[in-house]
Amino acid sequence: MAELIVALDVSTAAEAEAVVARLGSAVSFYKIGLELFAAAGPEVVARVKKHGKHVFLDLKLHDIPRTVERAVKSCGALGVDLLTIHSAGGKAMIRAAADAAATFGANRPRVVAVTCLTSLDQADLADIGVTRAMVEQVAALGSLAVGNGADGIVCSPQEVVAMRRRLGPQALLVTPGVRPAGADVGDQKRVATPAQAVRDGATHLVVGRPILEATDPRAAAAAIRAEMGA
Numbered sequence: 629m630a631e632l633i634v635a636l637d638v639s640t641a642a643e644a645e646a647v648v649a650r651l652g653s654a655v656s657f658y659k660i661g662l663e664l665f666a667a668a669g670p671e672v673v674a675r676v677k678k679h680g681k682h683v684f685l686d687l688k689l690h691d692i693p694r695t696v697e698r699a700v701k702s703c704g705a706l707g708v709d710l711l712t713i714h715s716a717g718g719k720a721m722i723r724a725a726a727d728a729a730a731t732f733g734a735n736r737p738r739v740v741a742v743t744c745l746t747s748l749d750q751a752d753l754a755d756i757g758v759t760r761a762m763v764e765q766v767a768a769l770g771s772l773a774v775g776n777g778a779d780g781i782v783c784s785p786q787e788v789v790a791m792r793r794r795l796g797p798q799a800l801l802v803t804p805g806v807r808p809a810g811a812d813v814g815d816q817k818r819v820a821t822p823a824q825a826v827r828d829g830a831t832h833l834v835v836g837r838p839i840l841e842a843t844d845p846r847a848a849a850a851a852i853r854a855e856m857g858a
């Protein structure tokens with residue numbers, strides 16, 4: 629069963645908690661990203677957890693293996709359920725993150741890797757010395773991550789079918805860029821409906837504005853979950 633994750637794209641713990649309180653039982657999983665974490669720190673993770681919710685800490689870790697290992701241990705100690713690393717950090721870094729997560733046993737944080745940021749295009753890859761096609765780069769970094777112990781990857785709705793085929797049935801596929809049928813797509817260029825993303829094999833859908841900016845956020849979240857079959 630795929631899970632809905634609501635992106636807490638706000639800048640204070642108070643705003644984050646207001647969203648969590650307002651959505652109530654309609655949502656059980658929240659994403660805390662760099663903006664909120666840099667502003668409100670580990671305390672905001674604790675506050676969201678106190679509401680009985682799961683936390684996806686999206687810090688996109690990318691550093692030497694030892695540093696990432698220690699950062700993942702810090703995230704695990706906060707009770708984070710899902711976190712991100714950059715696949716481009718390489719084999720040893722991915723392995724260090726997976727091993728650090730494993731030390732938490734059954735309640736370990738799941739580790740998912742970012743392949744290529746969707747803000748990059750082919751010309752940006754060339755600037756950093758990557759000459760193969762974007763689709764090949766994404767596929768290679770996806771396999772590198774899962775082959776070295778990551779639980780899955782973050783990918784766009786357009787990549788879900790190919791990645792599910794490539795990475796096998798166990799991989800987590802965390803997918804932003806989800807828009808309910810007929811919704812404003814905002815600045816998201818590669819979008820899919822919740823039903824399509826789930827059909828294609830996504831395990832977690834990350835949704836922000838269609839819920840946060842809705843007149844009735846709780847109803848918007850419930851409608852998306854219904855579309856997901858969740």
Ligand code: C5P
Nearest residue numbers: 635637746804805816834835836837838
């Ligand atoms: O508001 P929206 O539904 O577009 O928010 C989606 C969330 O997923 C945001 O927190 C955004 O930063 C994140 N994200 C994304 N596209 C990516 C990677 C992450 O929209 N390629």
